[in-house]
Amino acid sequence: MYTPKFQITSKILSNVGTIDAAREVITHAPLVPAWERRFQEDARVRIVHHGTHLEGNELNLEEVERIVERPRDIPGMPNTTPTPLPAKDRDIQEVINYRTVMEYIDTLTPNTQNIPGMKDSHTPGMLVSLTENTLKEIHRQTVARILPESEAGRYRSAKVVIRNTATGEITFRPPPPIEVPYHLSGF
Numbered sequence: 808m809y810t811p812k813f814q815i816t817s818k819i820l821s822n823v824g825t826i827d828a829a830r831e832v833i834t835h836a837p838l839v840p841a842w843e844r845r846f847q848e849d850a851r852v853r854i855v856h857h858g859t860h861l862e863g864n865e866l867n868l869e870e871v872e873r874i875v876e877r878p879r880d881i882p883g884m885p886n887t888t889p890t891p892l893p894a895k896d897r898d899i900q901e902v903i904n905y906r907t908v909m910e911y912i913d914t915l916t917p918n919t920q921n922i923p924g925m926k927d928s929h930t931p932g933m934l935v936s937l938t939e940n941t942l943k944e945i946h947r948q949t950v951a952r953i954l955p956e957s958e959a960g961r962y963r964s965a966k967v968v969i970r971n972t973a974t975g976e977i978t979f980r981p982p983p984p985i986e987v988p989y990h991l992s993g994f
Contacts, residue, residue, distance in 0.1 A: 851875060855905045863972055864898045874902045900952050908948045915941065939991060962987045 813819075838846075856871040866874075870892055892899060915935040935941075947960030962984065969979035982990055 848876065851906075851909060855902055855909070859898070859901045859905055862901065864901050866892070866894055866898050866902060870894060871902050874899060875906050897953060904949050904951050904953065907951070908945055911945065911948055937994075942991060962991075 852868070852872045852875045855875050856866070856868045859866070859871070873892065912935070917935050943960040950959045964984050966983055967981055968977045969981070970976065971978050
């Protein structure tokens with residue numbers, strides 16, 4: 808085991824104190840609402856990009872940002888649909904679906920029943936109770952217009968593997984279809 812050799816000096820203690828004080832200022836500083844909103848939007852775009860990229864989506868971060876932050880068409884208003892992207896329809900649909908799922912998750916009510924002082928509170932970032940139906944709805948929205956409707960929101964019936972797209976090597980073997988309901992029930 809590595810044991811670093813150093814001596815605590817007054818300069819090191821002074822620097823630690825300065826760092827600790829700076830941390831306290833940052834931790835307790837109010838965040839300008841516009842910045843907070845921008846940080847949340849940026850985080851959402853990155854989550855969607857990396858989440859879909861793991862599944863083989865070829866859109867880059869900027870393309871995902873154009874889709875995620877695209878204004879919705881508003882009835883009676885000029886068309887707000889941006890110029891089409893030179894990308895596969897499936898890749899674009901995956902990003903739209905991921906965005907839709909994140910919006911759906913934002914609507915779920917947190918489970919605060921067992922947290923003292925938090926009953927009936929909706930604090931951003933709180934955990935929600937996930938039911939089997941909620942997970943199936945998330946799946947249905949995730950695969951909308953990608954899988955046939957008969958498969959959306961249902962347990963898979965076929966065996967699958969996860970492969971490294973570059974090497975073709977199998978990197979993960981999910982449980983067989985018959986075990987999926989039991990694993991989700993346990994979850």
